[in-house]
Amino acid sequence: MKLPTKKLAVALAAFGLSTAALADITIGVSVSATGPGAVLGGPQKNTTELFPTSFAGEKINWVVLDDASDPTNTAKNIAKFITETKVDVIMAGTTTPGVMAAAGPAAESKTPLIALAPNRLDGEKFKWAFTMPQPIGLMAEPLLEHAKSKGYKTLAFLGYHPDAYGEAWIKTLEPMAGKYGITFGPIEGFARTDTSVTGQVLKLMSVKPDAVIVVASGAPAAMAHSSLSERGYKGQIYQTHGAPSPVFLKNGGKAVENGVIVAGPLLEWEQLPDSHLSKKVGAEYAKAYEGKYGKDSLSSFGGHMWDGWAITSRAIPVALKKAKPGTEAFRVALRDAIESEREIAGVHGVFNFSPTDHSGFDSRGRVLLQVQGGAFKVISTK
Amino acid sequence: MDFQIHLLLIQDGVTNGAIYALLSLALVLVFAVTRVIFIPQGEFVAYGALTLAAIQAGKAPPTVWFLVALGAAAAGADIWQAVRESRGSRIPAILGINLGLPLALAGILQVAPLATLPLVVQVILTLLVVVPLGPMIYRLAYQPVAEATVLLLLIVSVAVHLALLGLGLFFFGAEGTRTPSFTDGSLSIGPATFQYQSLWIIGITVLLIVGLFAFFERTLYGKALRATAINRTGAKLMGISTDMAGKLSFALAALVGAFSGVLVSPVTTIYYDTGFLMGLKGFVGAIIGGLASYPIASLGAVMVGLLESYSSFWASAYKEVIVFTLIIPVLVWRSLTTHHVEEEEH
Structure with a gap:
């Protein structure tokens, strides 16, 4: 009777894994790293490599999946995040159809969604999704x-x-x-x-x-x-x-x-005034990204992923006071914290979300550039 | 809307129309000889343009490894056939042509200082990489089903198109590229200004058309293709290999496609998927020619170019709709004026 012992061992191992995961914070990322959306999704995937694996005294598990620019795959990835990996936050949707595919399941399972593409969500879907690109x-x-x-x-x-x-x-x-x-x-x-x-x-x-x-x-x-x-x-x-x-x-x-x-302010972060909250974050991101992927590799699309972590990492300590990671209470607390935290500095601007505004930007989320002498010059930050 | 605007629109339309005309000729040729509606024609445009761009960037184009892989597959298929027909003596020649030459080309591309070569050599290298893909694709995808119905061949075409499109994305990425003009600047004649590149496009198109005409009228291979187009069985009985005719017509189609890509890439940014729409517009031209007449197909394609240029002026949002709607009155007119004889299909 070899088989049952094996099965038992597998089951025990799986149990062991799932309990271990319960104590950690798990973040599910689904982006278009290949396919026609790769111009946008590639830098987003690259950006996840820069993120810390422990934060606020908790271990962070990053589960990064590729949807190959197909929203059907996005839906499959999200289902996996919710039923198998039991993630606390989802960052997904390199393109608008990807966000649409992720928003429904995220809202049903009460998991905060960092949407990486513009969208027009409403109702419960809107409640659980926070949109990174500027409107x-x-x-x-x-x-x-x-x-x-x-x-x-x-x-x-x-x-x-x-x-x-x-x-x-x-x-x-x-x-x-x-x-x-x-x-x-x-x-x-x-x-x-x-x-x-x-x-x-x-x-x-x-x-x-x-x-x-x-x-x-x-x-x-x-x-x-x-x-x-x-x-x-x-x-x-x-x-x-x-x-x-x-x-x-x-x-x-x-x-x-x-x-x-x-x-967005990221592209020419060096030219921002020192008082601009995005300047320091932009410098940090640009140095980390170009340090790993080479000079001039920075793209504004990867910046949305960085902002997703900026927002999540601000909310995690607040949520940890209320509940344990891996539970619904933690996910709810996380969502509430994202909505209530003020002046979250990202590379694309400063976020102040509210129950009616899930894009959170103000005029610090944009700059006017002019092409002068073959380069971009910031002419206004209003 | 004055004379100047007409002049510019006509110039733009004729330049684009010239490319469509080349593609429509290739489509008519392939259909006449093999009964294949060659949807992947446009992919050769993208492959040609992007291969040239890779060479100009000093990188060995990824398409050369595709050529080696296809060559290996084609050699495998040919050897299998040779063994079954107990003609083992052919094997060295098969290996040499299908595998040896592509590998030699890959070797040259690895060591040559690609970026600093003269443009003519870069273009020749591009054609050497892309053109053999045509006959190899015929050998692998179409030759085994050469006697099948037009519908089945069309379905194979759709499959080949999708495969080449996906591979194009894999080889070249989603970003487009643009190559420098053959000659910079423009020429002013009276009120009109012509970009040199437009003149190159129109001039080379005319040359290619004349060249194809001479090929069909004056050479034995050209006559063999014409004979196959008129009557497959008859040509076979006269000792013309239909496999050879198929491969040759695909080689010509690939040549025309890749050359169109080389011509058009200084004018606009080419993406891995740009070719498909160009091929479709060539197809509209080919339909106007009833997939049979070369002169009417090329005139039709130039008409498509002009229509596109004028509709981008008058109603830019509906440009593609207008161009592709053209196919409906053409089909109605053709079905009313020609006595359609259903071809016997097995």
């Missing part, structure tokens, strides 16, 4: 402010359309622009894989808006920008936080000079 409205304000201060009356759109990112900006700018005395339009769309935007640019040139906002990412954002410059557009060109990256400057070259860009 579009927050990013649109300083651009419109800048346009108003220069006396621009018309702002045209040239960006990803139809597309979720472009759509989010259009939906935000349409109602907001009027308050700044600016007429928004026309809306000209292109796709990431388009080989040229000549037609759209010519259309804009015939309308002659005072300013154009380019809503795209990296290389395509540079292509749209340089097409405008090369066709002789003289107005102001704005870019969104999807654009700034080394490839934007490299592909754009002289054509993107003077472009005004809204971005």
Whole structure:
């Protein structure tokens, strides 16, 4: 009778493991480390390697899984976190569909979710999820402010359309622009894989808006920008936080000079004033990340993961006073602590969550950059 | 909307249309000879562009190892066939062509100072890596089912497309790249300015079309392909190997695809998945030509380019919708004007 003893041993071992896990804090991470989302998810996975394995006198178990840019896998990973690893916090959703897949199970199991992509959750799902990236409205304000201060009356759109990112900006700018005395339009769309935007640019040139906002990412954002410059557009060109990256400057070259860009504070943390709470955190993250992965490897997407830990690590000591890790009471206490803690400094800004605001940002979550001499210069931190 | 705008839109449309025209020619060729609707055509565009970008960055392109792997698989399949037909004497030649040459190429790419080579040599190396993928894919995916129905071949095409797309992501990553222009700057003639790269694209397209025409009209291999296209069984009876015809047409398709990629990559950033949409637009052109006529297919493809350029001016959000909707009136018109004879399928 060999088999039963073996089974018994396995069962005992499993029991031993699960009791050991009960005393530790377990954090489940599901990101898109491979697949089309890898540009975003890769740096997020890399960032988890920088996190401590013990904190506030507790051992931290990091369970990092890859969803291969497929929300179905995200759902499977989350189910594993909840039923098998019994995590205390979930950090997931490199892309919006990933967040959607994670939010339901997280709320049902009463597990706090650090959402790494923008989302529009509501009800119970909203209650348990905290969103790391800045909302579009927050990013649109300083651009419109800048346009108003220069006396621009018309702002045209040239960006990803139809597309979720472009759509989010259009939906935000349409109602907001009027308050700044600016007429928004026309809306000209292109796709990431388009080989040229000549037609759209010519259309804009015939309308002659005072300013154009380019809503795209990296290389395509540079292509749209340089097409405008090369066709002789003289107005102001704005870019969104999807654009700034080394490839934007490299592909754009002289054509993107003077472009005004809204971005999170991480990208140019060295230029932040010393009073900015994100400067110290940004320096810490940039040094840790570039120390391990090489110079110029820093990406703003990894920063959202760092902020996720900044928030969680602030809440853990508070929650530990109320309950033991591995229990529902601990997860509830953790969620409450995230919501009630004030002035949590992250690399993307300073978080003050409330029961109605689960993005927690204020104007410290953005900066205005201008391309000057082939580099990004911070021109405003308001 | 003045004359200047028309001029720019036409220039843009013709430049893009030239690339679509090349792809539509390759699609017509492959379909005529093998009855395969070659959906992976666009992948060769991406592979060509990204392989060139890797070479220019001084790295051995990952596609060369794919070539070695496919070569090994193709050699295995050929040897198995040779053994079954008791023609063991062929084995050294099979190994040499399918495995020896790719390995030699991989060796060259490992040691050569890739980044500093002249552009022409870089382009030739790119073509040497990417073009043999065409016949090898034919050998592995299509040759075993060459006599199957058009539908089955189409399904195989979808599978090959998805496999190549995923491998492209694995080889090159999700980030796109752009290569420098062949010649920088632009040329002004009267009111019009032409980017040199656009002129390169249009010029090389015309050259390639003339070259293909000469190949089909003047060479024995070209005539063999035409014969296979007109009547497979008849060609077989005349001693033309349909396997050879299939491989040759795939090699030409890969050549045209990879060259399109090389041409277009200085104009725009190419991602691992850019080719698919370009291939589809070439396909619209090919459909206009009824998947049979080369001149109508290339004119159709240029029309697609112009339509795309004008719709990006008038209604940019609906650009793709407009381009792909074009296929419906074309199909209606074709089904009304041509007497469709159902091809006998086994």
